Amino acid sequence: MKKRLEEELGIEKVSTNETELFRHSHDESAHAAVTPDIVCFPESTEDVTKILSVAKQFQAPVTAYGVGSGLEGQVIPVKKGISVNLERMNKIVDFSPKDMTVTVQPGMTRIQLNEEINRYGLQFPIDPGADATIGGMTATNASGTTAVRYGSMRDQVLDMEVVLADGRVIHTGTKAKKSSSGYNLTGLFTGSEGTLGIITEVTLKLHGIPEHIIAARCTFKTVEECAEAAYTVLANDIPIMRMELVDASSIKQVNEYGDYSFPVAHSLFFEFAGAKAAVEAQVVLVKELMEELGCEHWDIAERTEERNEIWKARHQMAYAFRHQKGKRFLGTDICVPISKLPELVHYARNLLEESGLHGGILGHVGDGNFHTLSLFDVDNQEDRERSERMTDKLVLKAIKVGGTCTGEHGVGLGKMKYQREEHGDAVEVMKSFKRLLDPDNMLNPGKIFN
Amino acid sequence: MKKRLEEELGIEKVSTNETELFRHSHDESAHAAVTPDIVCFPESTEDVTKILSVAKQFQAPVTAYGVGSGLEGQVIPVKKGISVNLERMNKIVDFSPKDMTVTVQPGMTRIQLNEEINRYGLQFPIDPGADATIGGMTATNASGTTAVRYGSMRDQVLDMEVVLADGRVIHTGTKAKKSSSGYNLTGLFTGSEGTLGIITEVTLKLHGIPEHIIAARCTFKTVEECAEAAYTVLANDIPIMRMELVDASSIKQVNEYGDYSFPVAHSLFFEFAGAKAAVEAQVVLVKELMEELGCEHWDIAERTEERNEIWKARHQMAYAFRHQKGKRFLGTDICVPISKLPELVHYARNLLEESGLHGGILGHVGDGNFHTLSLFDVDNQEDRERSERMTDKLVLKAIKVGGTCTGEHGVGLGKMKYQREEHGDAVEVMKSFKRLLDPDNMLNPGKIFN
Numbered sequence: 021m022k023k024r025l026e027e028e029l030g031i032e033k034v035s036t037n038e039t040e041l042f043r044h045s046h047d048e049s050a051h052a053a054v055t056p057d058i059v060c061f062p063e064s065t066e067d068v069t070k071i072l073s074v075a076k077q078f079q080a081p082v083t084a085y086g087v088g089s090g091l092e093g094q095v096i097p098v099k100k101g102i103s104v105n106l107e108r109m110n111k112i113v114d115f116s117p118k119d120m121t122v123t124v125q126p127g128m129t130r131i132q133l134n135e136e137i138n139r140y141g142l143q144f145p146i147d148p149g150a151d152a153t154i155g156g157m158t159a160t161n162a163s164g165t166t167a168v169r170y171g172s173m174r175d176q177v178l179d180m181e182v183v184l185a186d187g188r189v190i191h192t193g194t195k196a197k198k199s200s201s202g203y204n205l206t207g208l209f210t211g212s213e214g215t216l217g218i219i220t221e222v223t224l225k226l227h228g229i230p231e232h233i234i235a236a237r238c239t240f241k242t243v244e245e246c247a248e249a250a251y252t253v254l255a256n257d258i259p260i261m262r263m264e265l266v267d268a269s270s271i272k273q274v275n276e277y278g279d280y281s282f283p284v285a286h287s288l289f290f291e292f293a294g295a296k297a298a299v300e301a302q303v304v305l306v307k308e309l310m311e312e313l314g315c316e317h318w319d320i321a322e323r324t325e326e327r328n329e330i331w332k333a334r335h336q337m338a339y340a341f342r343h344q345k346g347k348r349f350l351g352t353d354i355c356v357p358i359s360k361l362p363e364l365v366h367y368a369r370n371l372l373e374e375s376g377l378h379g380g381i382l383g384h385v386g387d388g389n390f391h392t393l394s395l396f397d398v399d400n401q402e403d404r405e406r407s408e409r410m411t412d413k414l415v416l417k418a419i420k421v422g423g424t425c426t427g428e429h430g431v432g433l434g435k436m437k438y439q440r441e442e443h444g445d446a447v448e449v450m451k452s453f454k455r456l457l458d459p460d461n462m463l464n465p466g467k468i469f470n
Numbered sequence: 471m472k473k474r475l476e477e478e479l480g481i482e483k484v485s486t487n488e489t490e491l492f493r494h495s496h497d498e499s500a501h502a503a504v505t506p507d508i509v510c511f512p513e514s515t516e517d518v519t520k521i522l523s524v525a526k527q528f529q530a531p532v533t534a535y536g537v538g539s540g541l542e543g544q545v546i547p548v549k550k551g552i553s554v555n556l557e558r559m560n561k562i563v564d565f566s567p568k569d570m571t572v573t574v575q576p577g578m579t580r581i582q583l584n585e586e587i588n589r590y591g592l593q594f595p596i597d598p599g600a601d602a603t604i605g606g607m608t609a610t611n612a613s614g615t616t617a618v619r620y621g622s623m624r625d626q627v628l629d630m631e632v633v634l635a636d637g638r639v640i641h642t643g644t645k646a647k648k649s650s651s652g653y654n655l656t657g658l659f660t661g662s663e664g665t666l667g668i669i670t671e672v673t674l675k676l677h678g679i680p681e682h683i684i685a686a687r688c689t690f691k692t693v694e695e696c697a698e699a700a701y702t703v704l705a706n707d708i709p710i711m712r713m714e715l716v717d718a719s720s721i722k723q724v725n726e727y728g729d730y731s732f733p734v735a736h737s738l739f740f741e742f743a744g745a746k747a748a749v750e751a752q753v754v755l756v757k758e759l760m761e762e763l764g765c766e767h768w769d770i771a772e773r774t775e776e777r778n779e780i781w782k783a784r785h786q787m788a789y790a791f792r793h794q795k796g797k798r799f800l801g802t803d804i805c806v807p808i809s810k811l812p813e814l815v816h817y818a819r820n821l822l823e824e825s826g827l828h829g830g831i832l833g834h835v836g837d838g839n840f841h842t843l844s845l846f847d848v849d850n851q852e853d854r855e856r857s858e859r860m861t862d863k864l865v866l867k868a869i870k871v872g873g874t875c876t877g878e879h880g881v882g883l884g885k886m887k888y889q890r891e892e893h894g895d896a897v898e899v900m901k902s903f904k905r906l907l908d909p910d911n912m913l914n915p916g917k918i919f920n
Binding site for chain 1: 568634646654838881892895896899902
């Protein structure tokens with residue numbers, strides 16, 4: 021197969037180098053690494069088509085790879101075969117500032133994209149923390165800290181070019197802001213995790229850069245109070261830009277890891293953004309609300325460096341837990357109806373305490389989405405099982421109250437077992453789509469469905 | 471078949487009354503009426519399942535019917551069979567003001583829904599003009615005058631209960647605000663026009679009722695100037711609630727039809743909504759912008775009655791054209807990237823002038839979506855053909871610049887012929903989904919695809 025790929029693509033686009041195989045064997049999750057047989061580096065849609073054609077000939081699995089920042093093992097080639105690294109397809113294909121849209125290749129990262137467009141007063145605001153690729157973010161329907169304002173990737177993608185398993189190249193949408201034409205393939209391919217096709221272009225909506233930004237932190241005695249406070253902000257219809265819950269344990273962890281000195285207390289991190297007067301009015305109102313709810317401490321950060329420090333710390337929290345020698349963590353990614361948030365946060369905290377595991381609760385509470393991280397020793401099977409049991413309980417509870425097993429990380433390997441519980445018979449419909457578009461189960465096999 | 475349906479449902483839910491057959495033979499479009507063989511009035515999901523089971527037994531087509539306010543013939547049972555009128559399924563199933571979500575049966579209309587929820591300070595803002603059912607709006611991915619702020623139905627639907635052709639009842643989503651779990655069936659069934667399943671429940675996002683609303687009208691010498699002005703408002707990132715283009719011909723028509731006295735000039739109708747101070751600031755800014763662009767006339771309406779008159783007139787415009795004795799019209803529903811709007815409006819106006827037909831240009835220019843209506847005598851085949859040729863030219867031009875043949879009305883009968891031009895090979899993927907879920911082509915056959 022290597023020879024055929026080299027003939028089709030050129031030798032510089034094919035590698036079986038050990039280091040490359042290792043790099044493409046894992047992501048940022050605790051899921052077991054599996055090396056691919058070969059890594060390819062396509063430079064065009066045509067290259068991707070060629071790879072799929074060779075793969076079909078050899079009945080080899082094909083798994084797309086962005087930068088490996090995923091958290092559910094989506095890029096791990098569990099059935100071996102070809103890992104398709106899209107890093108060389110990282111150009112802007114078409115940029116229309118007037119339309120506030122851009123078409124990019126899938127390997128462009130969100131920071132690269134923003135560097136190109138910020139000077140036009142435009143931004144692409146979806147922010148999962150990591151500097152993920154647009155292709156990876158689209159494939160997992162990623163979101164992050166700004167979802168409370170801008171939604172998920174699915175809300176931002178207008179069109180995709182996708183190479184199907186049989187080599188057909190299709191466009192899923194158009195560049196119009198809305199359409200009622202045909203079936204909505206854009207939404208379907210967004211979040212399909214490379215199991216239905218390989219994304220080779222993505223057209224995104226862009227947004228103006230807010231005139232003024234203020235960040236704030238406030239602390240409460242309990243995580244439950246934080247969750248109630250977050251709910252109060254939403255109920256008052258305040259158009260916040262970010263609103264993050266971080267429990268005391270996570271604060272402690274990031275202080276140690278990143279040399280910060282945040283007060284070790286259950287906290288809400290806020291960002292307010294927009295026209296200056298509107299932002300200032302929002303800050304006054306939220307401060308009042310938080311004080312009424314009995315917050316212990318309220319702090320604002322108006323200077324860019326202060327603000328950046330807060331969000332940098334927030335983004336480092338998962339890493340802070342992960343990068344302890346010999347430790348791994350499992351994380352939930354549940355998202356529930358907002359009114360259920362305090363109840364679920366309470367439930368999560370109790371489970372964490374009962375389990376005796378070290379961990380933390382943090383997340384995008386403006387969407388009802390939060391993560392419960394539980395650490396275990398790599399070699400301690402019993403700890404890992406305790407962590408798994410806790411995760412199971414929390415996810416099943418979230419589904420029971422009308423929520424989802426994954427708000428933003430995707431299904432990958434870790435959330436497969438909850439698909440039937442969450443979707444019921446709809447899983448059979450999903451599986452039938454998979455069989456229809458990929459009858460040989462070549463595209464990222466072993467993900468989403470068993 | 472009638473006997474079997476009566477046995478399954480009870481005789482009070484089955485009708486072959488001439489008046490009922492006629493009511494279910496047409497919608498508000500110029501597409502030729504076709505009467506169904508039978509009309510059913512299900513009162514539950516179970517009833518819908520029974521209807522599909524009997525239909526399967528007799529290989530009878532099944533077409534869902536809301537109130538018949540559609541504009542592309544989606545409810546016309548072109549292959550006869552059963553028309554499923556969902557008007558008795560018009561209840562709220564679940565309402566959670568705290569979550570700002572509601573689950574309704576498909577036969578509830580948008581005005582009924584708002585009457586139930588407005589007292590909680592909440593609204594469902596999607597407004598296609600007609601008092602359409604939520605099921606019909608979901609099935610066509612409707613939008614309307616508020617799409618510039620709230621998007622289309624697809625942006626508002628969180629979950630659906632759907633009965634599939636084989637009788638399976640599935641849920642497409644959850645009640646969480648976002649999810650990355652499984653394939654996105656919610657987006658796929660939204661806008662599928664009853665061709666993939668019958669919607670029996672819809673869970674919607676709700677929104678707060680704005681504190682303050684101001685409407686305004688302004689007039690320009692040409693429609694092209696109106697389009698440029700609309701573009702300028704968007705480019706200045708002003709969060710308007712509605713922004714509608716209405717050409718002089720449409721104003722004249724509605725003045726005559728509805729006894730209004732709007733100045734007969736090419737106009738933009740605006741609505742500003744939100745916190746009082748913010749709204750007032752927006753009005754000042756937009757007035758300045760419009761004056762810089764040379765508007766001839768600027769008028770604001772702050773009182774509720776004045777505002778209502780403006781939007782009532784706007785909603786009556788299509789009717790004003792249609793309700794001329796012996797006349798029918800064809801309308802385009804193109805939606806293009808915003809930067810192409812002035813060019814396309816110019817193109818539309820020239821085509822209309824060249825055709826010699828009476829007609830007008832109006833639409834939701836904040837989305838790049840506008841309608842060009844052209845009237846013809848019912849008996850004048852030549853006029854009708856001229857109208858069709860004009861429509862063809864305009865739609866193909868819209869697709870060519872990256873737009874869509876339908877921004878909000880859906881494909882139905884009228885936009886079928888543009889599907890391949892717009893979607894290319896993706897049409898084959900769409901058709902394969904249809905064959906997969908409805909192998910006997912029972913569900914609304916003859917729509918979307920040939």
